Amino acid sequence: MKRLIAVLLMAVFGIGLAAQAQEEEPITQLITPPDLASFKLTLVANGFEHPLLVTHAGDGSGRIFIVEQTGRVWVLKDGEIGGSPFLDLSDRVNQSVTQGYSELGLLGLAFHPDFAENGMMYVSYNDRSTTSVVSRIQLAENNPNVGDRSTEQVLLTLRQPYDNHNGGHIAFGPDGYLYISFGDGGAAGDPLDSGQNPSDWYGSILRIDVDSGDPYAIPEDNPHASNPSFAREVWSYGLRNVWRFSFDRATGDLYLADVGQNEWEEVNFQSADSPGGENYGWSDYEASAPYAVGTVPPGMVYPVAEYRHSAGNCSVSGGFVYRGARLPQLKGVYFFGDFCSGQIWASWRDSAGVWQTAEAMNAGFQISAFGEDEAGELYVVNYDGEVYRIDPVE
Ligand SMILES: [Ca+2]
Numbered sequence: 001m002k003r004l005i006a007v008l009l010m011a012v013f014g015i016g017l018a019a020q021a022q023e024e025e026p027i028t029q030l031i032t033p034p035d036l037a038s039f040k041l042t043l044v045a046n047g048f049e050h051p052l053l054v055t056h057a058g059d060g061s062g063r064i065f066i067v068e069q070t071g072r073v074w075v076l077k078d079g080e081i082g083g084s085p086f087l088d089l090s091d092r093v094n095q096s097v098t099q100g101y102s103e104l105g106l107l108g109l110a111f112h113p114d115f116a117e118n119g120m121m122y123v124s125y126n127d128r129s130t131t132s133v134v135s136r137i138q139l140a141e142n143n144p145n146v147g148d149r150s151t152e153q154v155l156l157t158l159r160q161p162y163d164n165h166n167g168g169h170i171a172f173g174p175d176g177y178l179y180i181s182f183g184d185g186g187a188a189g190d191p192l193d194s195g196q197n198p199s200d201w202y203g204s205i206l207r208i209d210v211d212s213g214d215p216y217a218i219p220e221d222n223p224h225a226s227n228p229s230f231a232r233e234v235w236s237y238g239l240r241n242v243w244r245f246s247f248d249r250a251t252g253d254l255y256l257a258d259v260g261q262n263e264w265e266e267v268n269f270q271s272a273d274s275p276g277g278e279n280y281g282w283s284d285y286e287a288s289a290p291y292a293v294g295t296v297p298p299g300m301v302y303p304v305a306e307y308r309h310s311a312g313n314c315s316v317s318g319g320f321v322y323r324g325a326r327l328p329q330l331k332g333v334y335f336f337g338d339f340c341s342g343q344i345w346a347s348w349r350d351s352a353g354v355w356q357t358a359e360a361m362n363a364g365f366q367i368s369a370f371g372e373d374e375a376g377e378l379y380v381v382n383y384d385g386e387v388y389r390i391d392p393v394e
Pocket residue numbers: 238258266280281282285286287303
């Protein structure tokens with residue numbers, strides 16, 4: 001329908017077809033390297049408790065949602081934070097982070113693609129016993145700024161044999177399916193050998209249909225249909241602990257940031273037209289380096305960006321491809337960062353289609369996540385309680 005309206009407008013106002021095509025064709029390659037000195041970080045909100053996710057509802061409201069690991073979600077609108085939480089699951093969510101470093105808690109939030117009509121949202125967390133839970137929550141009937149926690153319906157659970165590597169990110173793909181990240185089960189060095197095992201959910205990305213079945217259905221074209229060694233939900237595997245993945249809103253391509261063991265952090269790329277089934281190598285490989293076995297597993301997909309544990313780096317936090325309006329010179333550039341060093345990098349494909357990566361800036365804080373708002377502007381989350389937006393340098 002939008003397309004039809006655009007065509008009608010062009011006919012009415014005589015807008016050139018060439019200009020229209022130029023506007024709609026997303027930038028996927030850069031002829032010259034992006035100007036990475038052209039942005040700065042602007043503080044937009046603070047005072048949060050272990051924030052680790054920023055997202056939007058896609059409902060035209062302009063709201064930003066900030067997720068705290070301890071279980072609360074806050075709304076930021078026009079620079080103001082609501083006086084009470086949008087959602088409070090703190091009594092259901094594991095609280096071990098309050099005793100020190102922990103990878104347990106409220107880790108994911110995703111709004112249904114038709115949220116504006118159906119008010120459905122999805123959360124991912126570790127419960128009080130550490131088990132991973134993905135569930136659906138309905139918006140309150142009379143208040144658009146409250147998620148009704150009494151409506152929680154559990155879609156799936158996964159027992160966690162160790163406290164770490166819980167993945168936990170959830171996001172809807174351009175196909176309308178819900179994608180879920182689960183780590184390799186935890187400890188260190190993949191003791192369960194789950195990375196190379198697509199028959200379990202550990203070390204994998206799942207893909208489920210939340211609009212059919214009870215409580216969900218398996219998309220007919222998931223990889224299990226052609227390869228019975230896959231669990232029905234598994235979309236791709238060979239992953240250690242994907243800490244944030246994102247779909248490029250303009251192309252549908254998928255970027256997966258996989259946290260490494262001792263030496264290498266990596267970003268993987270999956271084209272929008274992929275049928276799934278990718279093996280990203282763990283724990284035979286850590287990024288492009290041999291790890292447990294040292295032989296390349298069949299069909300292994302190498303990362304498009306990777307960096308070492310030097311200069312204080314320890315753990316990748318995946319970001320987004322910039323598609324906003326404030327910094328047109330950065331369109332098509334994927335941003336990601338490191339949790340320990342605060343370093344931010346940019347990756348892009350050059351005019352020959354070859355992946356390039358460069359240091360952008362150091363945030364000066366522990367980067368727990370990147371976020372995207374409805375307009376495609378990007379945010380960087382300081383685990384110590386702050387949310388920054390990527391803005392042009394004046
Ligand atoms: Ca890998």
